[in-house]
Amino acid sequence: MSTRPPRLREKAQVLDETALDRALTRIAHEILERNGGAKDLTFVGLRTRGVTLAQRLTAKIAAIDGTTLPVGTLDITLYRDDLDMRGAPVIRGTDIPFSIKNKTVILIDDVLFTGRTIRAALDALIDLGRPKMIQLAILVDRGHRELPIRPDYIGKNLPTSKRESVAVRLREHDGEDRVVIEEPEEA
Amino acid sequence: MGWTRKDLVTMRELEPAEIVLLVDTAASLQEIAGREIKKVPALRGKTIVNLFYENSTRTRTSFEIAGKWLSADVINFSAGGSSAAKGESFIDTAKNIAAMSPDVVVVRHSSAGAASILARELTCSVVNAGDGAHEHPTQALLDLLTIREHKGHFEGLSVAIVGDIAHSRVARSNIHAMRKLGMTVTVAGPPTLIPPFVQEMGVKVSYRLEDAIRDVDVVMMLRLQQERMTGGLIPSLREYSRYWGLTLDKLRAHARPDVLIMHPGPVNRGVELSPEVADGPYSVILDQVTKGVAVRMAVLFLLAGSKAGGAA
Numbered sequence: 001m002s003t004r005p006p007r008l009r010e011k012a013q014v015l016d017e018t019a020l021d022r023a024l025t026r027i028a029h030e031i032l033e034r035n036g037g038a039k040d041l042t043f044v045g046l047r048t049r050g051v052t053l054a055q056r057l058t059a060k061i062a063a064i065d066g067t068t069l070p071v072g073t074l075d076i077t078l079y080r081d082d083l084d085m086r087g088a089p090v091i092r093g094t095d096i097p098f099s100i101k102n103k104t105v106i107l108i109d110d111v112l113f114t115g116r117t118i119r120a121a122l123d124a125l126i127d128l129g130r131p132k133m134i135q136l137a138i139l140v141d142r143g144h145r146e147l148p149i150r151p152d153y154i155g156k157n158l159p160t161s162k163r164e165s166v167a168v169r170l171r172e173h174d175g176e177d178r179v180v181i182e183e184p185e186e187a
Numbered sequence: 188m189g190w191t192r193k194d195l196v197t198m199r200e201l202e203p204a205e206i207v208l209l210v211d212t213a214a215s216l217q218e219i220a221g222r223e224i225k226k227v228p229a230l231r232g233k234t235i236v237n238l239f240y241e242n243s244t245r246t247r248t249s250f251e252i253a254g255k256w257l258s259a260d261v262i263n264f265s266a267g268g269s270s271a272a273k274g275e276s277f278i279d280t281a282k283n284i285a286a287m288s289p290d291v292v293v294v295r296h297s298s299a300g301a302a303s304i305l306a307r308e309l310t311c312s313v314v315n316a317g318d319g320a321h322e323h324p325t326q327a328l329l330d331l332l333t334i335r336e337h338k339g340h341f342e343g344l345s346v347a348i349v350g351d352i353a354h355s356r357v358a359r360s361n362i363h364a365m366r367k368l369g370m371t372v373t374v375a376g377p378p379t380l381i382p383p384f385v386q387e388m389g390v391k392v393s394y395r396l397e398d399a400i401r402d403v404d405v406v407m408m409l410r411l412q413q414e415r416m417t418g419g420l421i422p423s424l425r426e427y428s429r430y431w432g433l434t435l436d437k438l439r440a441h442a443r444p445d446v447l448i449m450h451p452g453p454v455n456r457g458v459e460l461s462p463e464v465a466d467g468p469y470s471v472i473l474d475q476v477t478k479g480v481a482v483r484m485a486v487l488f489l490l491a492g493s494k495a496g497g498a499a
Binding site: 127 | 189208211217222223227229
C-alpha cells in the first residue's frame with residue numbers, strides 16, 4: 001500500500017465563491033464564442049469534480065443560449081500510465097450516454113498539473129469514437145507540465161511550487177465553493 | 188478499501204469489503220462490453236496464462252475475453268495436447284509456465300486445493316477458476332453482481348441453492364460469500380447430495396423443492412453432475428427430474444412473482460430446469476454469463492493492474 005500522505009495546511013485562498021462563479025461564467029461565454037454557439041457541443045467531465053464543473057458550465061450555457069447540452073462522465077483509471085506505481089485503484093466507471101462521433105467535446109477537469117491525466121483522458125475519449133474536435137477547459141492551471149498539453153479555457157493561471165497542492169472545493173462535494181493552495185505541514 | 192492480495196483462491200478467506208470491492212469494480216467495467224472498440228489499455232504488457240486441467244467453455248472463454256479486453260496477452264493451456272499428457276506433474280508444469288514470467292495464472296483443476304498450492308508455490312498472481320468440489324470464486328462473484336443488479340442490494344436477501352450441493356464448488360463459494368454479505372441461504376436436494384455438517388456453514392437445509400423455493404428472492408439451480416450417477420446417489424434421472432426439476436408450474440405455485448432463477452451452466456435441459464424456466468421471464472442465466480466477463484476483468488485488473496496486487 002502507499003505511504004500515508006503528509007498532512008496539509010492551507011497556505012492561501014486563490015478563488016472565493018464569487019470569483020469561482022465569475023470564472024465559470026467567463027468560460028461558458030468563451031466556449032460559445034469560440035464555437036459560434038452551442039451546436040454539436042458535448043461536455044465530458046473527469047471524475048469527480050470535473051463532472052460537477054461540467055454540469056455548472058452547461059447550466060450557464062443553458063441560461064445564456066437556451067440550449068441543454070449533454071454531460072458525460074469519464075473515469076481514466078484504466079488509461080493511467082502510473083498503475084504500476086500506485087496502490088490498488090478504484091474504478092468508478094465511465095458513463096457517456098451519447099455518441100461523441102463528429103461532435104466537439106469540451107473536456108473538463110478542475111486542476112491541470114503534469115498533463116498526464118489529460119493524456120489518459122484523450123486516449124479514453126478517442127476509444128469511444130472519433131470526435132470532430134476536443135477542447136480542454138480547466139478551472140486552475142498550476143503549471144509544471146510533463147507533456148505537450150495546453151488548455152483552451154482557463155479559469156485561473158496559478159504559478160505553484162511542486163511541493164504545494166491545489167484543492168478545488170465545490171459545494172456539491174465539500175460544502176463550499178473555494179480554491180486554495182495547500183502545503184505539507186512539517187515543511 | 189483497496190485490494191492487497193496476490194491471489195484470488197477462495198471466497199472463504201475474503202473480507203466482506205473485499206467482495207464488495209470486486210463486485211463494484213466489475214459493475215464499473217461492464218460498460219466496456221457495450222463499446223464499439225472493446226479494449227482498454229490497463230493491462231498492456233501483462234501476460235495471463237489459462238491453465239485448465241478440466242473442461243470448460245464459459246469460464247475459460249470469459250477469462251480469455253476479459254484479459255484481451257484489458258489488452259493483456261492471454262495464453263491458453265489445456266491438459267490434453269500438452270506435456271501433462273506425457274506425464275509431467277501438475278506442479279512441474281506450473282513451475283515451467285511460471286518460469287516464463289506470466290503476471291497471472293488462472294487455474295482450473297479437478298483436485299480441491301490445486302489453486303492454493305500454486306498460490307503458495309508461484310510468485311505470480313493465481314486465480315482459482317474452480318478446484319474440484321472446493322471453490323469457484325469468480326462464479327460466486329458473477330452471481331453476486333447479477334443479484335445486486337436485479338435486487339439492488341445484498342443485505343437481507345434470501346437464496347435457495349438447489350441440487351447437487353455435495354459436489355458443487357459453485358454452492359460452496361456462494362454460501363461463503365452470501366453469508367458474509369448478510370444473506371440467508373437454504374440448500375436443498377436429495378439427502379445423498381447434501382453434504383454432512385453443511386449447517387455449520389450457516390445455512391438451512393430443505394429436502395423438498397417446494398419448501399425451499401417458497402418466499403426466496405433467488406433460486407440458484409445447480410447442474411446435476413451426471414457423472415455422479417454411477418455412484419448410486421440418485422435412483423434415476425427421471426426420478427430426480429420429477430422431484431427436483433424446476434418447472435414453470437412449480438414456480439408459479441410456490442415461488443414469489445419477482446424471484447430470480449439462476450444457473451451456473453451448463454444446463455441439463457429437462458433435468459434440473461425445464462426449458463420454459465431456463466428461457467423464461469424469471470431466468471437471468473445468460474445475464475450471468477455476460478457479467479462473468481466483467482467480473483473476470485475486475486479480478487485480473489485488481490491482481491495485475493496495480494503494484495499492490497502484483498507479485499511481491
